[in-house]
Amino acid sequence: MSRITAIETVIPSGIMPNLILVRIHTEDGTIGCGETYYTPHAIEALIHDWMAERLLGAEATDIESHWRFLYERCSAFGAPGAEMRALSALDVALWDILGQVCGQPVWKLLGGAAQERVRIYNTCGGPGYGAVKGEAPEKSGHPGWPGYGDEGQPGPLQDNWSSIHAAGDLAEELIAEGITGMKVWPFDRYVHRHGALYLSPADIEEGMRPLREIRERVGNRIEIMIEGHAFFRLPTALRLAEALREIRPLWLEDILPVDNVETLANFRRQSGMPIAATEMRLGRNAYIPLLQAQAADYLMVDPTWAGGISETRRIIDLAQAYQVPATMHDCTGPLTLFSGLHCAVASTNVVFQETVRAHIRTFYDRLIDRPPRIEEGRLLPPTDPGLGTALLPDLFQAGRNHHRISKK
Secondary structure: OOEEEEEEEEOOOOOOOOEEEEEEEEOOOOEEEEEEEOOHHHHHHHHHHHHHHHHOOOEOOOHHHHHHHHHHHHHHHOOOOHHHHHHHHHHHHHHHHHHHHHOOEHHHHOOOOOOOOEEEEEEOOOOOOOOOOOOOOOOOOOOOOOOOOOOOOOOOOOHHHHHHHOHHHHHHHHHHOOOOEEEEOOOHHHHHHHOOOOOOHHHHHHHHHHHHHHHHHHOOOOEEEEEOOOOOOHHHHHHHHHHHHHHOOOEEEOOOOOOOHHHHHHHHHHHOOOEEEOOOOOOHHHHHHHHHOOOOOEEEEOOOOOOHHHHHHHHHHHHHHOOOOEEEOOOOOHHHHHHHHHHHHOOOOEEEEEEOHHHHHHOHHHOEOOOOOEEOOEEOOOOOOEOOOOEOHHHOOOOOOOOEEEEO
C-alpha cells in the first residue's frame, strides 16, 4: 500500500513566479512530483484547502478514482480553470508515484514505447521568457504576464531577440543542434504598439523581414511555426495569413482568441493555412467542439493544464479518432516537459514536444535533479522509474518559496 501522508507545495518566485511545484508523500517514503503554471496562489489554496481532504490517507495509486472524484466536483463550478490546473499537478505527481512503486518509467505504464524518440522544436523565448519582470510590455511591469511575447535583448540564448534581429543566424544555430523547428512571434510587437484590430502594410512587411531571412538563409531545412498569443481579430488574422503564405509555415498557432470555435474554423477555411489550437483548452470536453468544427490541423495540449497525464492521454487518443495529430505544449516548468514526453513516447499520434532551450539550459537545474536528454533534435525517453526526474528537496523548506504542507 502507498497511502498518502502529506502534500507539499512551493512557489519558486525567484525562478519562475507563476509556477507552483507539488510533492506528494506516501507512507512507504515514495515522493511524487508535479507542477502547474499560472495563478499559483489560487492553485495552492485549491490543493490544500480542498483537494487534500480527498487525498490524505488515500491510496496514491488509485489515480483514476481520484481524478474522477476531483474533476466531477470541480466541474460543478462551471468551466474549470485553476481547479483543472490543480488537478493536473496532483495527477502528474500520482503517476510519478505509480511509476516508482512499479519500478517503471511512466511511458511503460501507458502502454510502452510507440516511438523511440520524440521530435522537438524550439520556442524562441529567452531565459526569462514567462518568468521575470520585463517580459510583459514595458508599461505594465508585471512579472511574466501570461500571453505576452516580448522581444528580449541581445545576449546568450536570447532567442526571442535573435528571432527578430538575427533570424538567419538563429535558424542556422538551431539546425546545427539538430533542431528542425522554431516557433516565433514577429507580429506581437505591433499589437503592443497599436492594438489588435489593425495591421498596416508596413507592419506586415517589417514582421515578414526575419521570416524571409530564415527562408533565404536555410531554405526548408527548418520548420517555422507562427505564434499569435491569441491577439488578433478575424480580418487582421486573414491579412496576416495571406502574407505568411510565402514562407510556408508548418502552422499558425492561436492567431485568434480561442473562445469562439466557429470563428476559428472559419479562419482555417478562409485562410487555407494549417492551424494549431490550443493549450488554452482544458480537459477533453473542451477539445471536442474544436475537433467537431474542424478548427485545427494540430491539437496543442499542455499536460499540466489539461488534466494531467491521465487526461492528456485521453485527449491524444480523441484527436487520433479525428486523424488530427497532437503536439505537447511547454513554455513553463520542467515537469510539464517530462509529462508531455511520457505521453508522446506512448502514442503514435504526437508529432512534437515543445521545448525552450533557453529554459532548459538556464534554470532547469535549479528545479530538478536530472535534465531531459536531447540528441539530434529528439528527446529520449526517461529510463528511471516514474517521471525520470525529481524536484530538488532544497526547494521545499519551511519559510521559503511560500512553502505549505498538509499532513494526514
